[in-house]
Amino acid sequence: MQVIVARTAGFCKGVRKALEVTLEAIQKRKDGESICTYGPLIHNKQVLAMLEEKGIREENHIENCANKHVVIRAHGIPPQERQELHRLGATLLNATCTRVARVHGVIKRHARRGYHTVITGDADHAEVIGLMGYTDGRGVVISKPEQVEALPADWDKVLLVAQTTQNEEIFNEIQDRFLKRYPNGIVKNTICGSTHERQAEVRELCSQVDAMVIVGGHHSGNTVRLAEIARESGVPTFHIETEAELDRLEMARYSRVGVSAGASTPNWIIRDVVRFLESIQPQNFDFKHKIKTILNLLVYGNFFVALGAALLPSIAHSLTGLSGSLAESSGMAACYAFAIHSLNIYLDRNAIQLNDPGRAAFYHRWRYAFTGLSIAATMVSLWLALNIGILTFLAMTVFVLLGVLYAVPLILPARWQNLSALKIKDIPTSKTFSVPIAWACVTVLLPHLPDLFRSFSVLIYAFWVVFLLVLARTALLDLLAVQGDRLVGKETLVVLVGEEKTKRFIMAVLGLLCLSLLVGSATGVAHSFALLMVFLVGVYVWYLGASYRNPLKEDPTHEALIESGVMGIGMLSLLWNAVVGI
Structure with a gap:
């Protein structure tokens, strides 16, 4: 089987920063010092399990973070929760993605000027929950273009932003309807450049392969969207966390498979998936595969x-x-x-x-x-x-x-x-x-x-x-x-x-x-x-x-x-x- 791996697959800068902050905290940890993350650091169970082995616990109740060193997850948190953590005596280690932090700043500046904020994203996603905290109570979340029509028509100051991992095509449709409803509205396309590149590459790959495999957490928003984009392109798509979820007989039906991955997916998991797919060989002799096997042994x-x-x-x-x-x-x-x-x-x-x-x-x-x-x-x-x-x-x-x-x-x-x-x-x-x-x-x-x-x-x-x-x-x-x-x-x-x-x-x-x-x-x-x-x-x-x-x-x-x-x-x-x- 021929496998084409997306160049953009793997950790994005935000995830890499979150891990670097956490690992640096581990290295500098003193005896008796407790470190935790407030919510999951990133959306990847395998990485979180490895961090837990190093003593980094995930706390989902804010009161359990009292007097601890707390790593703020890559998705960010609302300012009210940040204030509460300070009140509880927590020492904060900021691992918020810089792209997400910029969206915080955009919303905050406009909220101070009395703007209503419309966020394109998933209402229950950690990043969106954090963004809503900066709207001064004047925020609303939508995920579909038709929801724009349900927004109040009498808003005179309106800002449109996006969850950084949103589907860009959906955001563009929402933007068109938003500007028709609010001609004086302000639009800030806050979709991360890395997200844009991943999505564009998946669309391109889909035109070259018989099937797509998207690797990443089932609860990872950006990974789910990659899988959605691949399915919309009309090719059979498999969203998996590890290669164990793939069926060898089913994948053997395809001769050319594309592989991409979410921003929280480590290289070693992607590599295992690629190896599994490449091991599905046709009955005829594959010279290239034999050469690669010999190279691996050397x-x-x-x-x-x-x-x-x-x-x-x-x-x-x-x-x-x-x-x-x-x-x-x-x-x-x-x-x-x-x-x-x-x-x-x-x-x-x-x-x-x-x-x-x-x-x-x-x-x-x-x-x-x-x-x-x-x-x-x-x-x-x-x-x-x-x-x-x-x-x-x-x-x-x-x-x-x-x-x-x-x-x-x-x-x-x-x-x-x-x-x-x-x-x-x-x-x-x-x-x-x-x-x-x-x-x-x-x-x-x-x-x-x-x-x-x-x-x-x-x-x-x-x-x-x-x-x-x-x-x-x-x-x-x-x-x-x-x-x-x-x-x-x-x-x-x-x-x-x-x-x-x-x-x-x-x-x-x-x-x-x-x-x-x-x-x-x-x-x-x-x-x-x-x-x-x-x-x-x-x-x-x-x-x-x-x-x-x-x-x-x-x-x-x-x-x-x-x-x-x-x-x-x-x-x-x-x-x-x-x-x-x-």
């Missing part, structure tokens, strides 16, 4: 990680002509990267479960095989290090221990127990920077420890270039996994500073890498391979540019493309070594 099995690390010594050699055994250095690096990466993926399985449930299931199924292979790889890396020299062996032992302890809780003295970072991985940005530091050390410094002082300047240069290259690769991978990392509190750079700043950081790293290569070539520290590398670094620049147009989502294909940057440069370095004969 990514999940950490073979690309091991190959990328194995090629880094060759890159350093092509750049600077460092002497030494490439076979031993590459083997040591590959075994170390495979072992430590596999171990920490298992220890961080909660984040993987959120970002890629299929991958989590793969590791669980093959956990004993991965454990055995990781132990064997660690032993081989230490043996190869010993062959290089005793200093390299001792240093490799330290790096193995640090890698093993990365995600393991540390036993701290009693007076330090209040510290928030009880694991190395809990140190802010630890993953983003520790991986490139470790890889640069293992692939460049450790193999040449016996000649450290004799080739110090060249080693430091090669270390710097490899560090920058792996840093860009690691930060790009962090962008893919940001959604699950936020939910489990994983301390990557993108979680700390946000996606846009991380993208700018990666561009700066790639620029610094190109500058370092050019300077190295100009000063003679690096060989002419550095100029070829400048061109190859453009692959990462292009990929990052693509991420601005289409949000990155964790997927084996994306991950393989990111890893191919290091692997491609490494393969060319091998060819360079063979041809040039450094």
Whole structure:
């Protein structure tokens, strides 16, 4: 089955903000501090269940919020309830969507001037209830164009707004009738731009597919409207929360299916639905599906990680002509990267479960095989290090221990127990920077420890270039996994500073890498391979540019493309070594 996924599917900015506010509150929570949300934070049961596991309870009775830290839901609340929460001694954490807050401001300004407010939306929806609170008692909710005729004709000051997730076509019809009834009325189209894009894309998709699957909560207003739009387009439409609601035999009737999702639907749920649909294959051989299966196995099995690390010594050699055994250095690096990466993926399985449930299931199924292979790889890396020299062996032992302890809780003295970072991985940005530091050390410094002082300047240069290259690769991978990392509190750079700043950081790293290569070539520290590398670094620049147009989502294909940057440069370095004969 061919599956087309809407580019706009997944969390909108408002939902992302609500989760960020909540997760930040979790990280800063002190002992004995109680945090709750006033009503459901967003309309997605799976996300709410995960938050509840972290101790974030949903309170639907305002009196139960007394003296607590209260997260104001993304849909917002009426000002009267906000005042009551303050009276009850609650500390408010505002997670109201900025788009919704703007509608609050529009209604409030006009209400002060005596305007009646007509809200296009669902009267019992949390957002609309919040909007009504700003109308000074002069608000009315309608949901159908014909209801405009029932509004009082003698209103002289009338404002028309919309619930931010309303169907735009219905709002346009209501607007036309409203302006005929109230020629001097004011219309503010407050439908969120994200909602408009989702709805437009669903309409476009419906013309290209045999059926549509809309993923999201059954009580989510914007998701329900996406399903309504798809049905109005005349294609069979299935509104589901998870793939378990789909019938394999029924879906097998369609050869081309479109998938979109509501603003509160996490990427991992969308991905599970897509995987389920793609697994429904026709009887004839599907070459594309077989290739994707093999790619998944290579990514999940950490073979690309091991190959990328194995090629880094060759890159350093092509750049600077460092002497030494490439076979031993590459083997040591590959075994170390495979072992430590596999171990920490298992220890961080909660984040993987959120970002890629299929991958989590793969590791669980093959956990004993991965454990055995990781132990064997660690032993081989230490043996190869010993062959290089005793200093390299001792240093490799330290790096193995640090890698093993990365995600393991540390036993701290009693007076330090209040510290928030009880694991190395809990140190802010630890993953983003520790991986490139470790890889640069293992692939460049450790193999040449016996000649450290004799080739110090060249080693430091090669270390710097490899560090920058792996840093860009690691930060790009962090962008893919940001959604699950936020939910489990994983301390990557993108979680700390946000996606846009991380993208700018990666561009700066790639620029610094190109500058370092050019300077190295100009000063003679690096060989002419550095100029070829400048061109190859453009692959990462292009990929990052693509991420601005289409949000990155964790997927084996994306991950393989990111890893191919290091692997491609490494393969060319091998060819360079063979041809040039450094």
